[in-house]
Amino acid sequence: MEGHGEMGLFQDNFDPSMVVRMRDDGYESRSGSDNVEGASGDDQDAGDDQRQKKKKYHRHTPQQIQELEAFFKECPHPDEKQRLELSRRLGLETKQIKFWFQNRRTQMKTQLERHDHIILKQEYEKLKNDNDALRTAMANPVCNGCGGPAIPGQISFDEHQLRIENARLKDELNRICSLANKFLGRPISSLATPIPIPSSNSSTLDLVVGRNGIGGSPLPMGLDLGNGFLTASSAMPLSKPQMGLMDHEAPINRSMLVNIALTAMDELIKMAQTNSPLWIKSFDGGKEILNLEEYSRTFSPCIGTKPAGFVTEATRDTGMVMINSLTLVDALMDEAQWKQMFPCTIARVATIDLISTGMAGIRNGALHVMHAELQVLSPLVPVRQLKFLRFCKQQAEGVWAVVDVSLDISQESTKANPLVSCRRLPSGFVVQDMSNGYSKVTWVEHSEYDESSIHPLYRPFINAGMGFGAQRWVATLQRQCEFLAILMPSSLPKEEPTGLNLAGRTSMLQLAQRMTDNFCSGICASTARKWDTLRVGNVGEDVRVMTRKNLDDPGEPPGIVLSAATSVWMPVAQQRLFDFLRDDRLRSEWDILSTGRPIQEMIHIAKGYKHENCVSLLRGSPTNANESSMLILQETWTDASGTLVVYAPVDIPSINVVMAGGDSAYVALLPSGFAILPDERSSNSNGGTVKAGENGTDGGGCLLTVGFQILLDSQPTAKLTVESVETVNNLISCTIQNIKAALKLT
Known part of the structure; x- marks a missing residue:
């Protein structure tokens, strides 16, 4: 019978009168949509007995296939009652329903078998090649300790040591493969093409x-x-x-x-x-x-x-x-x-x-x-x-x-x-x-x-x-x-113009990434960090206030950390607002911390070809002899999806350690900042269109998110008060109003 080789893959109870046509690609599948049955003998002429019986194909409609596929995803093994219901609903015989599900299960099983066959075949070819290489190598005597030639004096001392190290690594690989077998539930041979093993101290890609x-x-x-x-x-x-987030789930x-x-x-x-x-x-x-x-x-x-x-x-x-x-x-x-x-x-x-x-x-x-x-x-x-x-x-x-x-x-x-x-x-x-x-x-x-x-x-x-x-x-x-x-080596200068070397640059980028990650966690209520959401009557419903108690994280000051964030529509173009917020000369117009202080950029680390994509260290000079200098770590970036400005005050001794290439994990950070997203509607929050020049705008609009994190109390027994929540709520309101006033927005 034509196709008899493939029929052997099917289950024993497969009806010979059913033909399943499958694609050769093991990754593609389709459900059996045709039923085939022989023509009745009554319809044949007595003198045509030698002529092959014609086959009649019953092709399922697309609607029937769709219904069957949907039910198959829910229940691959329907019982008699379910098959009767499908037969009634689709206008098919119960025998057709039964054979369709048999064929569909067989197709899926065959796909998996072909996939496993490909993998086993590749491993077999590798084992065969390695076996041939071993047979060739066995013709020459080798040292049991290092795997090198047994005749002394033919290899150098260094090569001898390398061969010993190679033998040790092979033993380690075999040990790891043996352990992996227990977890994967299938054998992994160290002689086959090995799965790359992540190194414990690897930090590059x-x-x-x-x-x-x-x-x-x-x-x-x-x-x-x-x-x-x-x-x-x-x-x-x-x-x-x-198992991650949901390890209680069924197999x-x-x-x-x-x-x-x-x-x-x-x-x-x-x-x-x-x-x-x-x-x-x-x-x-x-x-x-x-x-x-x-x-x-x-x-x-x-x-x-x-x-x-x-x-x-x-x-x-x-x-x-x-x-x-x-x-x-x-x-x-x-x-x-x-x-x-x-x-x-x-x-x-x-x-x-x-x-x-x-x-x-x-x-x-x-x-x-x-x-x-x-x-x-x-x-x-x-x-x-x-x-x-x-x-x-x-x-x-x-x-x-x-x-x-x-x-x-x-x-x-x-x-x-x-x-x-x-x-x-x-x-x-x-x-x-x-x-x-x-x-x-x-x-x-x-x-x-x-x-x-x-x-x-x-x-x-x-x-x-x-x-x-x-x-x-x-x-x-x-x-x-x-x-x-x-960051390519050819693009990195050995030393920055400001005197920051490669180690200092790396530590500064570490610190900036942690600052941005902490800012995002304080804006969104993800499970990445454990925050407790608060509901305070005098705080607007669009303002999210969350709190967490830090006791042992060296990257944050100990005590109660309060995070507050809100989003508003701003009648100003995204780029104009971004340029205003990152301008050091205009910072005093909205930043309460830097009010009255001239701000100067000390260090600029590029994170792209655009000047705006960077990590900066800003210094606020003291306004009188009794004040000390203020340092601000800031990261800014912009792309087609939006813009970001994140900053955090840092103390001088800690940042000096980081700039010298020291560990940045122990620098305490409480980030604040802005996320600006584009808004193509060019309309105000009440639905009216904003025209160019109206209310000081340029005809555009954007969505501004403002977020602050502050330390309420550094004592382990500190408790949250309503006054603290009101303080951070007022800080957000004042910042938004200051931005609108500076940009002459009403």
Whole structure:
């Protein structure tokens, strides 16, 4: 029988009259949509007995397939009652329903077997090659201690020592592989292609970047910023990771997750490559808008239907980044590197399960189950908590794709479980290497979320995809890669013009990163840090006040730390407000700490090719003999997604240690600052249009977030008082009023 070789893979109870047609690619699958049965003998002529019986194909309709696929995701093994219900609803025979589910389960099983077969085949080839090499080596006598020639005098002393060290490392590798077997539940041979083992003291990741049309060159990312700037090795972990945010969850049906990942990858590729009619240009010719009707006709839901009350947000953006495809994939498939590549977007991330670590020691085929908290720097926008699959696949030479898709939440109550207020449909990026050392990244973001939890001021901003959309991911990626290119050894002077050497520069960048991370945690109520939210009657409902008691963190002063933040609409263009806030000469007009003090920039550390993207150390000169100099550490950056100004006062002895290259972890910081986001509506908070020149504006508008952190009391027994809350609330109000007065805004 034709196709008999594939029939052998099916289950024993498979009906021979059913034919399942499958694609050769083990990563692609489709449900059986045809039923085949032989023609009745009554319809044949007696004289035509030698003629082969004709086959009659019954093709299921797309609606029937969609219903069957949706039910299969819920229950792969329906009982007799469920099959009868499906038969009645779809107009099919129960026998057809039964055979369809048998074939669908067989397809999924075959996919997994083929995937495992590919991996085993690669390991077998490697073992075979190594075995041949060992046979050749055994023809020559070797030293048992070092593995070198047994005849003395043929190798040098140094080479002998290196061979001994190599033998010791091989023994260590075998020991680690043996331990890893207990965690992974499958054998890992040290003779096969080894999974790279992250070094305990490794603090670098080589990114290949190119500039000015020159080919890529290795870029060390070894700055230990905070807990390590992209310190986590790009190697795949051997042991099962911590369960992270939700370690109480039930075991995961891995075969079903593989099927969801394959479907999501196919959807991402099509959405990244297809233009009209799937994507429609907006009226101004700028952003692309997803045609929801065309989308529903093109794709079948891979994670269930949209929950009631949810709205859709879909964006796509393309940009050139100074990084190669393989390095970018490695960075984003590692949770620590992913978070630090998008520091103000990702509040927290954890890998809770590894379905697959990839093939042949690379990320191709890697499938992870992850939790993440995504944030917009405003207390009026809740943090998005997601549980999703992340799947990586190489599409061609130099072309990779990484897709994220939420696990199905359609049966969970959004009111009972706040973690399901958002779900991520197939989203991610496709990256392609370019000839000039750059890469072309096409990013797709597609989400459904509960709009009622977002403040009305930010609903148009979020719905337009400006908060969590593709433009923000691409803009942040471009800025971070530009920063990494600046850190290349060829770009770094041995000594700054101010006398700051490389060690001092590194320590200053560490301190600035920790300052910005602390500022973001005080703005957004993520679980990255434990804050207690307060409700005080005389504080506006748009002001979030949180408190935490610090006892043992050397990076913060001991005592009660109070954080307060709010967001307002400002009738002024984003760039104008950003330039005003970072101008040292105008700082006294809004900063209470520097009132009456002339401010001067002592140190300027570039974090990009734009002058605004930098870390600075500012000094406020004393106004009289009884005052001491005031030092302020400040970080500013701007890109297409928004701008940021974060600062914190620092004491002179501590900052001198940091500038000399000392440990910055013990410098206490209480950051404050501003996050400015674009607003394309060009309207005031009451809905009226703002014209150029009206109320001192230039015809634009922006969303301003103001945040302060202050120390209430340094005593361990200190208690929060209403007066303290009123003080920080007044500080926010006065700062906003001072900014409006300085810019002549009413």
